[in-house]
Amino acid sequence: MLARAARPAFTALAAASLPAVRTAGFHSSGAQLATLRELEQRVKSVRNIEKITKSMKMIAATKLNKAQRAMAAAKAYGEANNEVFKNSEAVAPEGGRELFIVVSSDKGLCGGIHSSVSKRAKIEFAKVSPSAGDAHSSDGPSIVVLGDKPKAQLGRAMPNNLALSFNQIGKDVPTFSDAAAIADLIFKSGLEFDKISIIYNAYISAIAFESHIMEAYSEQALRNAPSFAAYEQEEDTTKDLAEFSLANAIFAALVEGHASEINSRRNAMDNASKNAGEMIQKLSMEYNRGRQAAITNELVDIVTGASAV
Structure with a gap:
């Protein structure tokens, strides 16, 4: 209990300190509001990403059915090739020249599709070339x-071995005409x-x-x-x-690679959507906690x- 003589002095001190308390509360509240606005903007941005x-x-799921049907039909081309080479017992001569054709596409957002074939190409290249690690x-x-x-990936590792490149691959399901044009340019090069x-x-699941x-083999x-x-051949059609x-072979590889890419993109977008949903929950919880803390601080002020008055 304050002494009667001390009460006027305490009341004056409380009145003098009141503006300072209110000013401090205002600055703290402003900083919290700025943080809440930032969180709100982040939640909106992540929601937009989730929609995309x-x-x-x-879209990928819709395209996948078409790609799988085309892949089932195109596999027959590759199997027919394998039968011809197997039954004829075709092999490359010892020390023969080998050509690598790496099949992928121009598009991203599809997981490790491109790095998968690039890594395999580097491994196979190293088996036949002792200087595979030397980019010069x-x-x-x-x-x-x-x-x-x-x-882009192989160009950094072995730029001097890239002989030909083709783009505009994978926009739609590849056709045999695309594969024939590529094969024709390879022979003419x-x-x-x-x-x-x-x-x-290759599409596994x-x-x-x-x-x-x-594998494919040359005319010789x-x-x-x-x-x-x-x-039996009435005429020499070995070149043809x-x-x-x-x-x-290129057609079968293109179509199966396209189906693998569409499937991988669907899975990648599904994982991205799930991650965005988890981030939205986390940011929303953080936003609600901050909002509740701001309300509590206002009530405390x-x-x-009131108590000081």
């Missing part, structure tokens, strides 16, 4: 790249090879893909195959067969001011 990723997931060396087989994404290794992404290699390798004579088999 969900839309991209729906032009030793080793030539590389043909389908798609800008793997071109003058690249010398006995064996071709086509590196592409709805959640998995894997880099595979499909087919002529020298031990059992190639079993195929070699070109047609390369187009078949009011009660303190």
Whole structure:
């Protein structure tokens, strides 16, 4: 209990300190409001991202059915090639020249599709070239790249071995005409090879893909195959067969790689949408806590001011 004589002095001191208390509360509240506005903007931004990723997931899911049907039909081309090379016992001569064709696309936002074939190409390239790790060396087989994404990755590792590149790949389901045009340009480019290794992404399941290699052989390798004579030919069509088999192999690899890419993009967008949803929950909780803290501080300021008066 304050002494009667001291009460006037305490009342004057409380009145003098009241403006300072209110001013401090105002600055604290302003900082909290700024933080709350930032959180609110972040929540809006993440919600917009979530809408985009969900839309991209729906588009990919719609395209996937078409890509899977095309893949099932195109696999027959690759299987027919394998039967011809297997039955004819075609092999590349020892020390023969090898050509790598890396199949991917120009688009991103599809997980590790592009890095999968690029890493496989580097591994296979290192097996046949002792200077695979030297970016300034032009030793080793030539590389043909389908798609800008793997071109950028392989261009940093082995720029002197990139012989040809094609873009505008993967906009829609590839056709045999696309594959035939690519094969024709490869033959017209003058690249010398006995064996071709086509590196592409094989569709394993709805959640998995894997880099595979499909082989094709040159006209000379087919002529020298031990059992190639079993195929009766009225005219010498070996050259046409070699070109047609390369187009078949490229077509099968393009279509299966396209299906793997669409599936991977759908999964990537699904994961991105889930991550955005979790971030929205976290930011919303943080925003609500900050808002509640600001309201509590305002109430404390009011009660303190009233008590001081």
